[in-house]
Amino acid sequence: MCRTNGKSCSVIEDRQEDRYSISTSQTVAHELAHGLSARHDRENNLCNASERYIIMGSPDAEKKPGTEYNPWLFSPCSVSYFTSFLKKKLSTSRGYTCLVYAVEASADIPDVSDKLLGQVIKPDQQCQQFYGNDSFFCRVSNTTR
Numbered sequence: 411m412c413r414t415n416g417k418s419c420s421v422i423e424d425r426q427e428d429r430y431s432i433s434t435s436q437t438v439a440h441e442l443a444h445g446l447s448a449r450h451d452r453e454n455n456l457c458n459a460s461e462r463y464i465i466m467g468s469p470d471a472e473k474k475p476g477t478e479y480n481p482w483l484f485s486p487c488s489v490s491y492f493t494s495f496l497k498k499k500l501s502t503s504r505g506y507t508c509l510v511y512a513v514e515a516s517a518d519i520p521d522v523s524d525k526l527l528g529q530v531i532k533p534d535q536q537c538q539q540f541y542g543n544d545s546f547f548c549r550v551s552n553t554t555r
Contacts, residue, residue: 412508426547447495457487
């Protein structure tokens with residue numbers, strides 16, 4: 411991120427049959443984490459891929475009690491990578507400008523700032539596209555975590 415050598419972006423190609431699925435958003439989050447300098451959990455850090463966080467690097471990790479929400483969370487290692495990266499970028503004027511000032515909207519970069527998550531494709535529709543017509547977005551909150 412914030413490089414001028416053409417390596418500042420991630421291209422995410424949805425290879426699922428249904429476009430804009432939940433798995434795509436997880437892939438985007440995973441790749442964005444790499445753009446913010448995060449390594450996979452278990453790669454030269456103390457985080458364990460079996461905890462199943464976004465940047466785990468092994469989607470086949472066995473589900474364990476207490477990890478059911480982790481696929482939607484970043485691990486402590488990822489957060490540490492982000493913090494270090496952002497502090498380093500914000501310490502230079504060029505990095506500060508890159509991170510703080512918005513890019514102007516153009517034909518290539520549409521302005522979606524007035525859209526909230528789920529406004530283009532509703533959460534229930536996203537679930538149905540990925541998991542079938544009988545699926546829906548879970549609205550139960552768990553406050554006993």
